[in-house]
Amino acid sequence: SAVISQKPSRDICQRGTSLTIQCQVDSQVTMMFWYRQQPGQSLTLIATANQGSEATYESGFVIDKFPISRPNLTFSTLTVSNMSPEDSSIYLCSFDRSQETQYFGPGTRLLVL
């Protein structure tokens, strides 16, 4: 099975700054996704990262705040822009090789001061 990793694993950032999270899968996958998991909460889909085109964002999430790149079939980045304390959360990427089964990365724990 594919291995999925994320960098950084955690970070503490100042409000107003931006952080880019990287997600790497060790083999080509069709779909990649980005989720947010606020403390003690469930997972909320931010967007689907499409290879070679713009990401597809869910209601409540916009490209200016969460720009996403997907330059190839194994890699994606999520940027959290102009951060505020409300952005403190765990950000998870996942991939779907086929038939909708998703596997998650280890997550990036973000604290915004």
Next chain:
Amino acid sequence: GENVEQHPSTLSVQEGDSAVIKCTYSDSASNYFPWYKQELGKRPQLIIDIRSNVGEKKDQRIAVTLNKTAKHFSLHITETQPEDSAVYFCAASKTDKLIFGTGTRLQVFP
């Protein structure tokens, strides 16, 4: 859009007892229903899934049942062990996008 409700939010059982977690979904077109287990500080791990053409699926001590008419599905864990303690999330999907339930914190007491 799809909405997934999950109950109970917390569940405490004695080791060896069974645990049941229930989810309902709103979109009758949803056709894929996975369950994830998330231990503290770790990533969600897929433990079992079921597709809409099947009514029940079992994997050792874990089983999932699906009632398409009523739009609900359930996770059954038998002979619970302390290592089953975690947060469990159900999800529903029809087009690759997973919509998650709110989670159930399961505690298994020795």
